[in-house]
Amino acid sequence: MGAFLDKPKMEKHNTHGEGNGLRYGLSSMQGWRVEMEDAHTAVIGLPYSLSMWSFFAVYDGHAGSQVARYCCEHLLEHITSNPDFRGGCSGGGDSINAEPSVESVKCGIRTGFLQIDEHMRAISERKHGADRSGSTAVGVMISPHHFYFINCGDSRALLSRKGRVHFFTQDHKPSNPLEKERIQNAGGSVMIQRVNGSLAVSRALGDFDYKCVHGKGPTEQLVSPEPEVYEIERAEAEDEFVVLACDGIWDVMANEELCDFVRSRLEVTEDLERVCNEIVDTCLYKGSRDNMSVVLICFPGAPKINPEAVKREAELDKYLQNREGGACKKHMTQHIPAEPGDKGKRQYRQSTDGGEGRMVTKVILKFKSNENKLTFAGVFECVYCGTPGGTSDGKCPPICLC
Template sequence: MTHKKEKKMGAFLDKPKMEKHNAHGAGNSLHYGLSSMQGWRVEMEDAHTAVIGLPNGLDQWSFFAVYDGHAGSQVAKYCCEHLLEHITSNPDFKGADQEPAVENVKTGIRTGFLQIDEHMRAISEKKHGVDRSGSTAVGVMISPKHIYFINCGDSRGLLSRSGKVHFFTQDHKPSNPLEKERIQNAGGSVMIQRVNGSLAVSRALGDFDYKCVHGKGPTEQLVSPEPEVYEIERSELEDQFIILACDGIWDVMANEELCDFVRSRLEVTDDLEKVCNEIVDTCLYKGSRDNMSVVLICLPGAPKVSPEAVKREAELDKYLESRVEEIIKKQGDEGVPDLVHVMRTLATESIPNLPPGGELASKRSVVEAVYNRLNPYRSDDTDCAAADDAW
């Protein structure tokens, strides 16, 4: 599995940083929660935006995005603060008393991306090209009638409708035929599935070292800042939720797995921050080595908390607690087994009602809490995900 930011082994910490940044909000018949975590990376390079009610008369509209930075966090941070303003202040959006035409919205979003990229290039040139960072961007603009998915790079957004993955954005990878053609036309090459053997995304904001081919426009460079924009008509009854996440999440969970996991969590809690925290923890325990950010936006048709699901979850937690106690006691004179041994033992068993998509990894914190309670003098190297990549 390759990661676009993995240049050398020194880019990782000895232990993952598991502190999380959270936020939540509601409005325009939406509820959202988000979570981001540095994980094993030396630096946190992700950023995000969540805005309910947009300027220029679009108070019924909302905008959410995740930015996954590489080679530094500057571009991701700048975009999270200014991209929306570049989109909504251009003529396709201005003075819209009613819902602008779909094609105007799509053109306006594209124009906003190209404008902010040029603006950041000018800033970088003033600093004599000091900033070499770049960032992917995945977002949604939600109007009363439409959902506009916006993608530039390999972060991903998806829509769950009627209990299924209805739509997901396509990752922009250098090996994709159309992307590869553009790269080669600009005099570049695709080696080891990377642009010039180095960058693992073919579209991104920033990355100005890959945007200097004379005689080629901004969308014809080795790396293009042009987003793909897809509009979907909203279905009030069937649309459930939207997930936006960086590749630190998608590296270890497939679209259907993550959707199934989120649906199962929404049946046991309506705390969206908690659901997002469970997503990033589960992905860490599934082996993700990257920064992780996820935004979950619940639409009116989202699953509701179910008493039966809450009861099943409580029974599962109780069962896991008793099994951890049994595994520890079974060792007897041999001493307390480490946490990795406990998880590996549980992984060989058929445990009923584990969350779909998350499986045992999503219950790691429950197992760890019981283990720590029964073994207060444990060595620190059994903590968290630090001891295993794993079980």
């Protein structure tokens, strides 16, 4: 079936941790893709006397997973060990133990990206066959006083502060005027919004087939490994959370929509793995066909458990348990939301059919807090054949083509 499977692989990889005044959770799923090409990094406490610093990143590989996997293991070391990162250290003459300046960190991150890209090229050439894989990279380095958001490609990071999206990185697409100008100056073209009609991102690590224009430096090639680095001062009482995710998430969820979803879930659970799993599941059912990875990093200002929200959650769970018996045992029925992005939407997975691990029902519900009832907003249809007309109690359409 080409690059896609006949049915999605829904097993998830999870991890979580806490320290340095933050908590994080992660979820990744292969989904419909033939291969899992995503990778991630999560480190609390950095080397070189930066124990109060943390680093998180998501790598979205393409044409293979080699570059993404190598970066998840080695990019941080390339950043923190290069002289540029330590070049403007403050706090005395011992640069190894002193904290680097803001400009040194930004310069060191850029240098680390260029170094690891050249290092991977050399490894590939020594193996007598260029590795054709590549990877985007999005990350955040967190110091006691600053966020350093890092982006190379079309994965994305965002910061939620005071109940709204305060910042998000810009995707590197070939259609962007500055990116397009560089591509054309290197002798390439942008067709169907792709580099030479093929690659959908204009910056990435790896992708060495697009980095061989003679006379051009590494940042002047068709595809550049240079990251954009954004520095933002932390606001301890106002910072809520940071989300890092690949385009398998952002293709189907807008920035504000995802932030609203995260805030609503943090009011009912402190389990960040669970929240990340629900994000991934939601994106799968919203139509994402890509690998999906998301990292959620929460700070003391994040939403807290809300007793009223917990109560509503329990009512929803009870309601779904009661209606499970009437759900179709032959077909899955899914709820198609009529109001995309509406706050308060919930996604559920009900029981499996005959213990075979097959999803029976997925429902997105909207709970109106000003009414003591649940309301559906949308049309039900059979997942297998698409026949519309299912009922709100989970039963299949009267006439089903499958």
